Amino acid sequence: xxxxxxxxxxxGLAAAQEIRKTDKSGTVTLITEESYMPYSxxxxxxxxxxxxxxxxxxxxxxxxxxxxxxxxxTDTKVTSIDTEKKIVxxxxxxxxxxxxxxxxxxxxxxxxxxxxxxxSNALTFLDLRATKAVKKLANDKTRxxxxxxxxxxxxxxxxxxxxxxxxxVVELAPRVLPSILDSxxxxxxxxxxxxxxxxxxxxxxxxxxxxxxxxxxxxxxKSGKKLPCDLLILAVGVRPQSELAEKAGLEVNRGIxxxxxxxxxxxxDIYAAGxxxxxxxxxxxxxxxxALWPNAVQQGTAAGSQMAGGEITTGNTYSVxxxxxxxxRICTCGLIxxxxxxxxxxxxxxxxxxxxxxxxxxxxxxxxxINSSQNAxxxxxxxxxxxxxxxxxxxxxDTPSLFMFDKDIRKxxxxxxxxx
Amino acid sequence: xxxxxxxxxxxVNCRLCEVYCKTNHSKSKDIIKAxxxxxxxxxxxxxxxxxxxxxxxxxxxxxxxxACVRACITGAMTKDKKTGIVSVNExxxxxxxxxxxxxxxxxxxTGNIAFKCDLCGGEEPACVKNCPNRALLWLETGGSx
Numbered sequence: 001x002x003x004x005x006x007x008x009x010x011x012g013l014a015a016a017q018e019i020r021k022t023d024k025s026g027t028v029t030l031i032t033e034e035s036y037m038p039y040s041x042x043x044x045x046x047x048x049x050x051x052x053x054x055x056x057x058x059x060x061x062x063x064x065x066x067x068x069x070x071x072x073x074t075d076t077k078v079t080s081i082d083t084e085k086k087i088v089x090x091x092x093x094x095x096x097x098x099x100x101x102x103x104x105x106x107x108x109x110x111x112x113x114x115x116x117x118x119x120s121n122a123l124t125f126l127d128l129r130a131t132k133a134v135k136k137l138a139n140d141k142t143r144x145x146x147x148x149x150x151x152x153x154x155x156x157x158x159x160x161x162x163x164x165x166x167x168x169v170v171e172l173a174p175r176v177l178p179s180i181l182d183s184x185x186x187x188x189x190x191x192x193x194x195x196x197x198x199x200x201x202x203x204x205x206x207x208x209x210x211x212x213x214x215x216x217x218x219x220x221x222k223s224g225k226k227l228p229c230d231l232l233i234l235a236v237g238v239r240p241q242s243e244l245a246e247k248a249g250l251e252v253n254r255g256i257x258x259x260x261x262x263x264x265x266x267x268x269d270i271y272a273a274g275x276x277x278x279x280x281x282x283x284x285x286x287x288x289x290x291a292l293w294p295n296a297v298q299q300g301t302a303a304g305s306q307m308a309g310g311e312i313t314t315g316n317t318y319s320v321x322x323x324x325x326x327x328x329r330i331c332t333c334g335l336i337x338x339x340x341x342x343x344x345x346x347x348x349x350x351x352x353x354x355x356x357x358x359x360x361x362x363x364x365x366x367x368x369x370i371n372s373s374q375n376a377x378x379x380x381x382x383x384x385x386x387x388x389x390x391x392x393x394x395x396x397x398d399t400p401s402l403f404m405f406d407k408d409i410r411k412x413x414x415x416x417x418x419x420x
Numbered sequence: 421x422x423x424x425x426x427x428x429x430x431x432v433n434c435r436l437c438e439v440y441c442k443t444n445h446s447k448s449k450d451i452i453k454a455x456x457x458x459x460x461x462x463x464x465x466x467x468x469x470x471x472x473x474x475x476x477x478x479x480x481x482x483x484x485x486x487a488c489v490r491a492c493i494t495g496a497m498t499k500d501k502k503t504g505i506v507s508v509n510e511x512x513x514x515x516x517x518x519x520x521x522x523x524x525x526x527x528x529x530t531g532n533i534a535f536k537c538d539l540c541g542g543e544e545p546a547c548v549k550n551c552p553n554r555a556l557l558w559l560e561t562g563g564s565x
Contacts, residue, residue, distance in 0.1 A: 375526030
């Protein structure tokens with residue numbers, strides 16, 4: 001069997017690993033357009049501020065690939081898929097496959113702005129190559145402007161504030177981190193970020209840039225304000241990288257459409273996993289792009305297993321995310337922006353922490369925890385296992401622990417059924 | 421592999437396991453320094469939950485297919501193939517705490533990065549060694565005492 005995987009981040013690596021677990025003899029080839037062995041993209045902002053070394057960013061040790069006979073082909077951009085001949089083409093090179101997995105992730109979405117495209121100091125912030133370019137331009141004289149206050153933009157801003165003279169963030173929405181925070185908690189987070197010297201321009205957008213040669217020197221906002229700018233980070237958002245799939249005739253609707261359990265696409269020999277696919281959230285059955293690491297690994301693992309004849313499926317799909325900004329810890333899961341009468345919530349907060357649990361009927365369906373994430377995984381397990389709340393002992397708003405469960409369940413969780 | 425098992429029937433909530441865990445994971449290995457002066461402060465990787473009537477110490481279960489390893493966004497969390505120990509590479513961890521967000525037992529501790537039980541590297545763990553009433557046992561999984 002000849003397995004080809006396109007894309008070598010969370011989903012691609014998980015797929016390769018699982019294929020090898022299931023099929024000891026087939027050839028496994030991981031093709032990436034990047035120049036590096038699989039590395040942690042979420043670490044790029046830590047690399048930018050100098051907290052993590054490049055050599056500590058790699059997801060596996062070099063001998064992992066040797067031991068598991070996984071061939072990683074770098075610097076190779078796949079240009080087309082011939083589904084008739086079952087060949088993947090990268091320029092003049094071609095790679096035959098029996099089973100193919102698309103783990104192409106996301107690409108930055110860049111809205112039209114006058115005089116920005118092609119400027120040497122207008123950069124994206126999604127991969128290591130881009131981060132190295134940003135790092136070269138960032139110093140104690142740099143006035144940086146970040147467009148977008150989502151996860152990528154805010155991580156860029158956090159990294160830049162350590163090295164730059166000033167960091168301004170421009171965001172179209174009225175709040176920061178709209179994808180992971182509700183409006184209450186985003187106020188608290190915004191204040192913390194401002195205390196750490198990030199300036200915000202919310203409900204605003206960059207209309208055009210002024211430049212000298214190929215360099216942007218300032219940007220003009222919709223509000224009329226002008227910001228001097230030596231470095232412009234484009235972090236408005238991302239969209240699934242699904243062109244290859246589309247060209248190959250696979251079913252695509254924003255992201256690649258797959259069977260949600262097996263990750264098989266509309267072509268039986270092609271699978272897809274990670275940010276490039278459309279997920280179905282178990283909590284409200286909505287179709288969405290869940291561009292989060294644990295989801296990508298889960299889907300990659302399922303795809304890899306299925307490709308090699310195994311039986312692992314994705315199981316329960318939901319969003320779970322944890323991130324920190326200047327020591328402020330944010331942990332969210334499930335339906336944090338749920339709308340509708342069926343949802344109720346409970347909130348507990350003080351000056352620097354916030355806990356909001358969201359319920360539907362007798363189930364927990366979401367949480368937003370800021371500086372209150374101790375043992376959050378127990379909440380996550382209540383959500384993903386759809387545990388009825390009448391099983392839970394004590395006040396659910398307290399720090400969760402195994403004492404939420406009765407003695408038998410608690411004992412089983414601690415011993416795995418072993419008699420001690 | 422050998423893991424730590426807690427018997428809630430015997431736990432008296434003395435929290436000595438926490439004291440010795442914290443000390444064993446300090447730089448100085450000295451209780452007073454570990455508690456009073458070390459910076460960054462060492463973190464106990466075991467926690468006693470419950471009250472005076474009923475309590476139990478909780479630490480990592482070193483799961484066969486650990487959710488924390490699957491969810492780790494940097495490759496810092498790994499399960500050793502030979503020993504089965506799940507541990508954090510402190511150079512690679514960025515402290516995002518995704519591991520904590522998915523651990524169903526609640527055994528990941530927050531410092532500047534993620535901390536968790538490393539079974540003291542494979543020797544009899546400090547928590548077990550210092551539990552005064554043998555509420556903690558170090559047992560081969562599936563085996564007897």
